[in-house]
Amino acid sequence: MRIGVNCGHTVSGYPGCGAVGLIDESKETREVGKRLIEVLKKAGHTVADCTDDYSNSEGNNLEAICRMANAQPLDLFVSIHFNSGGGKGSEVFTYGGQRHAEAVAACEKLHALGFTDRGVKDGSGLYVLRRTNAKAMLVEVCFVDTASDVDLYHKLGAQRVAEAIAEAVTGGHSKGGGEMTQTQYEKLKKEINELKPMIYDYMDDNMPSWAKPTIQKLMDKGILVGGEEGRLGLTMDMLRIFAANDRAGLYG
Numbered sequence: 001m002r003i004g005v006n007c008g009h010t011v012s013g014y015p016g017c018g019a020v021g022l023i024d025e026s027k028e029t030r031e032v033g034k035r036l037i038e039v040l041k042k043a044g045h046t047v048a049d050c051t052d053d054y055s056n057s058e059g060n061n062l063e064a065i066c067r068m069a070n071a072q073p074l075d076l077f078v079s080i081h082f083n084s085g086g087g088k089g090s091e092v093f094t095y096g097g098q099r100h101a102e103a104v105a106a107c108e109k110l111h112a113l114g115f116t117d118r119g120v121k122d123g124s125g126l127y128v129l130r131r132t133n134a135k136a137m138l139v140e141v142c143f144v145d146t147a148s149d150v151d152l153y154h155k156l157g158a159q160r161v162a163e164a165i166a167e168a169v170t171g172g173h174s175k176g177g178g179e180m181t182q183t184q185y186e187k188l189k190k191e192i193n194e195l196k197p198m199i200y201d202y203m204d205d206n207m208p209s210w211a212k213p214t215i216q217k218l219m220d221k222g223i224l225v226g227g228e229e230g231r232l233g234l235t236m237d238m239l240r241i242f243a244a245n246d247r248a249g250l251y252g
Contacts, residue, residue: 002045002048005040006068009081015057019082021084021144023153025082029080032141033162039163043166062128070131070132074132077135078102081141083144084145087146089118090140091140092104096124097120100135106137112164113152113160115142115149201232208239211242211243214243217251
């Protein structure tokens with residue numbers, strides 16, 4: 001994917017800098033956003049840093065952000081922000097409140113970290129959502145002036161928050177592969193098994209341990225003989241039937 005990432009606002013002290021409460025929004029958007037860029041790049045995605053630090057007005061800041069985002073074809077534009085006003089939790093804004101898969105996933109991933117899910121909201125009035133060409137989302141991680149939010153954010157750390165947003169943006173996938181997680185492996189294995197039944201040709205690690213004593217008994221008695229190249233050609237249903245018959249004493 002080609003993803004544009006914006007660390008919201010200018011840096012502290014410049015016009016257009018973010019909200020200040022128990023934490024400073026301008027500082028924390030960069031803590032999360034820069035890590036998000038790193039995580040996405042390590043996963044093999046092309047990332048454009050659309051952050052403007054030093055514009056002399058809020059309007060110029062917003063124009064610069066959109067100019068950087070629109071300078072290349074992006075699949076997605078993500079702007080990182082922190083909220084204020086005494087609320088609680090995370091929310092994601094999209095143009096027209098569209099429930100893009102990435103926006104919904106960002107709410108879910110941040111909720112899984114412990115933040116209250118405030119949902120996907122209509123951000124049609126937000127400049128960066130109106131003026132960027134790509135599909136766009138603005139993530140409000142949490143509230144800078146709510147102690148419980150700030151405490152949770154500090155406990156998690158910017159890196160974990162960035163990883164959660166990256167997982168939402170990419171669906172947890174790297175471009176071009178990489179090592180599978182155990183969960184991904186088990187999911188793929190299940191999908192393969194659903195497409196084609198597993199065939200057990202040999203007494204090896206693939207065969208369930210509960211079936212091995214019965215199959216070995218049948219082979220020793222000459223009841224079960226492999227075919228071409230010694231392949232047994234047993235399905236899971238056959239293993240279950242043989243094991244049930246053995247428990248019933250049919251094989252002695």
